[in-house]
Amino acid sequence: MTFTQLEIFVMVAEMRGFTSAALRLGISQSAVSHAIKSLENELDAQLVEREQAAVTVTELGQRLLLRAREIIGLAEAMRQDAAVARGMHQGLLRIGSFGPTSSLKLLPAILAAFRARYPGVEVQIDEGPDAAVLQWVADRRVDVGFAVLPDERFDTVPLVVDQLVALLPRDHPLTQKRAVTLAELSGQPFIMPEAGCSALIEPLFAGAGLAPQVRYRMSQMVTVLHLVDNADGITVLPELALPHALAQTHQRIVLRPLRPAVRRRVGLVFRNLGRAAPAVQAFADIARTAAKGMTSPGTA
Known part of the structure; x- marks a missing residue:
């Protein structure tokens, strides 16, 4: 089992197809298919069901997908820790955003401050309904999500009322x-x-x-x-x-x-903020500061 195989497995699951995963990863479709087949052979288990319209992750594959995302997340945290030690700030930050409240009001102000301090960190933003963002955080598909608080399942950072x-x-x-x-x-x-x-x-x-x-x-x-x-x-x-x-x-x-x-109170949710990668923790700190100047604009 290789780290590359796990990355390809996660991408196939998220893109629901070999072709789209190959395009996203910049490799051939045959390389994606070979990696998934090799991983299935090593685990002696079927991870995906290959259909004409799309690829579906099996029940066992869904459970192993959580493990794969956890391993990838830990590896990303290690890379970021090493980059910080070298005086560099690099890596990937995955954000789940819901609706205009976060995507149009909160996120632009937070990202502007974050990019000014950490220009080397790549930011990936997935947008969806509130419930979907919470599920993405739970499934480790994103590192941090915007949500309506409180939510006892996660570590949280309140931002605005x-x-x-x-x-x-x-x-x-x-x-x-x-x-x-x-x-x-x-x-x-x-x-x-x-x-x-x-x-x-x-x-x-x-x-x-x-x-x-x-x-x-x-x-x-x-x-x-x-x-x-x-x-x-x-x-x-x-x-x-x-x-x-x-x-x-x-x-x-x-x-x-x-x-x-x-x-309602809107804030950030994390699976475990204390163990999160440096870029994730920095985003939380910057979000706290950026949100202080944001209030509900008042009625007219």
Whole structure:
């Protein structure tokens, strides 16, 4: 068993194919196939099922995939420790990011500070729903993930506190109120934002014994904003998920906080921050500092 075989196995599992893995690794497809076959022969076990459309990791392969990622992660930490000792900062940092809150607001500010101090570290960012990011951290697919806290399964670093706000068309009667209740919103045509937000909003209404009158379900933020702007419904979103220039680009949208206020804490999650590679620990420290100047922008 070689380290290269493990790297190829992990890439095949993540890309779900030999061809795509070969392109990502910069080697031939036959080399990928040979490495997987050799690893399976040595372990006397089938790791992947070869299908026409895609490659599927077997049940045993999924368990061994966790081991392979752990070995690769430890090797990366060793390389980074050695680089730091030589006065160099190199390596790979894998980040899992969810939605606009982290991808558009938090991550750019943190990355700017991180790149200024560690220009030699390669950064790989995978984006997905909240639940997917947490699973990536658990599976060691990423070194650090953005998440809604608390989460007792992981080491965490709190960053910012956000609040949920209602987005209303400018001429909507509820804009006359300084804050709105879930009961007032539940009787209105509702646009349910997907891509993670629905998992936050639907339990909120259910906990109050209410159900929004969902007219549309949309995964793209730009479409949700466009529909509200056209008075085709209302919605609820985390304030930090909204674009910086919302007041200029969507002048017919009015924000109102919920009553009672609904807040969430967003931060970073790690499998084990104390044992993480130097680049991961540096990212956590820089994120703490960069987030201090970021607050929910306030309603208008």
